[in-house]
Amino acid sequence: MAILISAQSRVMVQGITGKSGALQTKMMLDAGTHIVAGVTPGKGGQTVHGIPVFNSAAEAQAEIGFDTAICFVPARAAKDSVIEVVDAGVKLLVLTTEEIPTHDVAALLAYAKAHGTTIVGPGCSGIIAPGVCKVGSHPVRFFRKGSIGVVSKSGALSYEVGKTLSEAGLGQSSVIGLGGGPVWGFTQRDAVEAYEKDPETKVIVLLGEIGGSSEEEAAAWIGSHCVKPVVSLIVGRHAPAGRSLGHAGAIIQGSAGTAASKIEALTHAGVHMVGSPEELVQTVRQLLDQ
Structure with a gap:
């Protein structure tokens, strides 16, 4: 299952x-997602694609009821919007908004955690369970239902790898794009743990990049707890130190956060390391055949 x-x-x-x-x-x-409501302040009473629009999350919760939300508001309004939806009792929020100040993100993640809300993001492409549900921006045509669980910081990389897997006849249970950081809600470690517990997922694919320590944290959990095979591709192996390459989290500081340090940690944890999407497909196929 997803x-x-x-x-x-x-x-x-x-x-x-x-x-x-x-x-x-x-x-x-x-894509089959069960969207029950939308919220835009001042636009209550309208409809969008047949979906009723409310002035606030609290009003939508009281009138319709929802357990999942996705946020497309601009960065300037994101903090208030997240607090509003957390206060409405949502269990999962996909926060697609980019360029939210880091101190605001840290405060929002702490607030959400205290209220039992999981945030995927910010600045993320979200989640797709092919053939089941999509809460995000993944193009449906790139994915097919199957037993491979994919997690990636980069939405674009998750699209490419999903498309490559699908063209090879290898479907996915879920694909998650976490966002570019530098601070995340739901992490790679969280995703690997969820896939490990998911009976439908047979192989886990971890797509990483330079910067931060989230891959090393995932590696520590994999080495101690993970039974299912994990395949990983780390991009940015030739990036110069100290330079950001698109994502706010993709910054190398000294020897920390380098592709080499991530590959070493994941290899030590027993992860199957690959150098390209094509090699990833070959390795995943071999593991499924076993």
Whole structure:
């Protein structure tokens, strides 16, 4: 089965009347997602693709009820929007918004944790369970239902690897794009642990990049707890030290956060390391055949 989302997920879209919110709502509906409400302050009473719009998350919760939310609001309004949806009792929030100040992100993650809300993001592509549900921006055509659990910081890399796996006939149980950091809610370690517990997932794919220590933290958990095979591709192996390459979290500081340090930690944990999406497909196929 999928992790985090399911066919029973009742989804609310924050910023549903905006350009991105309306577009992604249509794409999520086409993917089978059960969207029950949208929220845009001052736009209550409207509909978007047949979905009722409310002025606040509290109003939507009282009138319709939802357990999952996805946020498309601009960065300037993101802090208040997240607090609003957490206060409404949501269990999962996919926070797609980029460029939220890091100190605000840290405060929001702490607030969400204290209230029992899991945040995927910020600045993320979200989650897709092929053929079941999509809460995010992953293109449906790149994915197919199967038994491979994929987690990636980069949305684009998760698209590419998902497409490569699908073209090889290897489907996915879930694919998660966590966002570029430098501070995350749901982490690679969290995803690996969830896939380890998921009976449908047979092989776990961890897609990482330079910067931060999240891959090393995942490696420590894998080495101590993971029974299922894990395959990993780390990108940015030739990046110069001290330079950000697109993601805020992709910054190397000295020897910390380098591709070499991540590869060493993952290899020590028994992870199957690969150098390209094509090699990843070959390794995953071999592990499934075993």
